[in-house]
Structure formats: structure tokens, C-alpha cells
Amino acid sequence: MSATPENQDSRSKQAEKITHHPEQYKVCEGCGSIVVARAVTCPSCHAYRFDAAPTRVIAQAQTLALRNPSSVLSSDLS
Numbered sequence: 001m002s003a004t005p006e007n008q009d010s011r012s013k014q015a016e017k018i019t020h021h022p023e024q025y026k027v028c029e030g031c032g033s034i035v036v037a038r039a040v041t042c043p044s045c046h047a048y049r050f051d052a053a054p055t056r057v058i059a060q061a062q063t064l065a066l067r068n069p070s071s072v073l074s075s076d077l078s
């Protein structure tokens with residue numbers, strides 16, 4: 001159990017922000033990362049297929065926040 005509480009808290013806040021503005025994000029079909037809507041390719045896996053459906057974005061944000069995975073959950077990639 002080496003997860004840092006601060007990081008987890010930050011992820012939760014980010015997820016909350018995403019769920020309030022899902023139209024500003026989309027989900028990478030390649031790795032499941034959430035990226036900003038204006039991204040052309042995924043910063044994580046360089047895929048170019050995305051699902052921009054708000055329901056999908058929200059579900060993915062909640063999943064990532066809960067699971068503490070290795071996938072990127074951030075809009076700080078501009």
C-alpha cells in the first residue's frame with residue numbers, strides 16, 4: 001500500500017471536474033485515458049480514436065478515480 005493520499009485526492013478532484021464538464025473531454029479508445037477534447041492524439045498511447053460521449057466520459061472518470069490505475073486522468077497535457 002504505497003499509494004499517496006495526496007495523489008488520490010488530486011485524482012478525485014480532477015474526476016469531479018471532468019464529470020461537471022464532460023463536454024470538454026473525451027475517452028481514448030486505445031488506453032482508456034481521459035484527454036482534453038481538443039487533443040488530436042492520445043498523449044499516453046498516441047491513439048487517435050476517442051469516444052466523446054458525455055456519459056462515457058463521466059463513467060470513465062469515476063472508474064479511474066476509484067481504481068487508481070496507471071491510466072492518465074488529466075487535462076494538464078496541453
Ligand SMILES: [Zn+2]
Nearest residue numbers: 028031042045
Ligand atoms: Zn490512449
